Amino acid sequence: MPTLIKDGQVVDNPWCLLEKGVDLNAALSDKAEQIVVPFALWQDHKDSLMESSKKIAVWLDSEDDPYELANDVIDLPLICLNFPVFRDGRAFSAAVILRERLNYQGEIRAIGDVLRDQLFYMKKCGMDSFDLADGVNVENALNAFNDFSTSYMSTVEEPLPLFRRR
């Protein structure tokens, strides 16, 4: 059973994530009311998706360019960033770009190979919900956000670097 963490606790996940390659019809006829569509589908059918009665979110894979969402961030309540494997660090930069460059205010969710030992850094980069990979100890994962009490550099979570706070 996948576990979603947000704001330091386990929460229900109302969103249904659609895999790559799904077509517009399949997406719109999905029984879920809240769907997360792959980036390619969003790019091709943004208007049709927005006109549907469903709530729409988008997920980016690690090679997708977050800058391409520049005009869309206002419409999206949730953007998911995929970790195909936990050591693929591109989503960290994608989150920073969404927050700092595109000023995205909605929810950014880490999905995919989301493990305990990367959670702290994910949060620092502006991700705020975490869809844990199977097998991750939830108790332990909830502690991850306290691994460090502060950071040296400017981060999304704490834009003032330590040298401006010391």
Added chain:
Amino acid sequence: MYNYDNYDKQMLQERIVQFRDQTRRFQAGELSTEQFLPLRLQNGLYIQRLAPMLRVAIPYGCLSSRQLRKLASISRDYDKGYAHFSTRQNIQYNWPILEQVPDLLAELAEVEMHAIQTSGNCIRNTTTDQFAGVAVDEIEDSRPWCEIIRQWSSFHPEFAYLPRKFKIAVCGTPNDQAATQVHDIGLYIKKDDKGEIGFQVLVGGGLGRTPVIGATICEFLPWQHLLTYLDAIMRVYNRFGRRDNKYKARIKILVKEIGAEAFREKVEAEWLHDKDGSATLTQDEVERCKGFFTDPDYQELDNTNQAIEGAAASDLLFSHWLERNVAPHKKSGYRIVNLCLKETGVAPGDITDTQMEFVADLADKYSFGEVRVTHEQNLVLTDVRLQDLYVVYKALKTESLATPYLGLINDIVCCPGGDFCSLANAKSIPIAESIQRRFEDFDVQKNIGDITLNISGCMNACGHHHVGNIGILGVDKKGAEFYQVTLGGSSDRETSLGKVLGPSFAQAEMPDVMEKIINVYLENRQDNENFLATYNRIGMEPYKEKVYANAD
């Protein structure tokens, strides 16, 4: 030296707690080997041929005597009584036990040391010129800038899972002793005509299987923008560096593939957003960091000393040592003393626990308690009074630390190679030793003069063989250990990559091959030309002819 405040201390403690828990979870089977791998690497821990290997960071090569004593006691308590200084101003322990590593790290933390980000695909220990702060011709002391970079890069959340490792070097002297141009980012400190500090920024240098000299993407970056510009470079690399092939994942490949100009444009575009943002450096912060690296209490002394001149006149070895191992100092009456860790028969860069303690004592007595580590695997006492040189020399001699051949052919730079490293194609330490034996006679070495000889046991190039005037690379020829020779490399301001001499040689041939190469130089050199200058003038052909003369 930088002193940790409560923030630094707390983050270090938190890191130890974190890694202790990670190690526990790994041993309990909650973390797979694959999941644990980058975590242990980012804490300096490799699993090697014979045992784990732990790499401890020596930030920009600066050590206090207290830290050096701790390194010594750790080598005694957790290892076999010796350790290895690497070409990255780090120190490595070859025999720690995994279960004991968290305790070892806790001991290091007592003296504000750690193994954080000394390996793995993250920003590694920043390196610099070992004479920073005392060099005669220095433009600007690089240490405060290195410390600023150390803090910025430590636990950087965005750049902990890069495509590949990332190394930054900073150089504040006209005479580059930091191999700056073969780093992922190289920073040359400059001053503009108003005296303002800035950085020439090079990217995409590196050694390994594809050696590349870095390309300049910014001629003068005003100091305020250092960190935002670094962030921009890192972000471009993190996003676009190749992740499909480990051997093409370094930033140098990205810069080559898209071209330095296109890379620069991407960085500038990214930088526009961050520029002048909250990560912009402040005068206060720079002053704060500079405050840790002020001059010690120098005395006002003459820059000549008759007693020392007298000693040099009567003790030939001392005069050799003075000439080779002692460098001028910015302060009158002081000298920089180099300790060459290249005693024949000892692995280059290796040092015993007692030697470390001895050097720490000497540093306390004669050099304000500080020691530097060089990327040539030697040590430096930066602030020795001219009048103390003979006493210091005699003391060093008792611990075999006064070998007078810094910068000569026997000052070999050499990776651990097949004796320790599981990636090796061939052994490197015995090659170094056989060459040192061949050139043992000091007069022979002195006659050859300035030269660099670098040995790596495989193409990962930990021994910097591409940038040695003579480079030796261990290769595997149908299961046998062979050695390829390159000539003409250099890592100074005029960095160049060596060219391959020709087919490789068996181990036993190496001393002869070296001798032939040296003889070609000696026969052809004009005036005061050093090895590299002669090679650059006459080219490869004469060396080839001589070395392969009897081959057919």
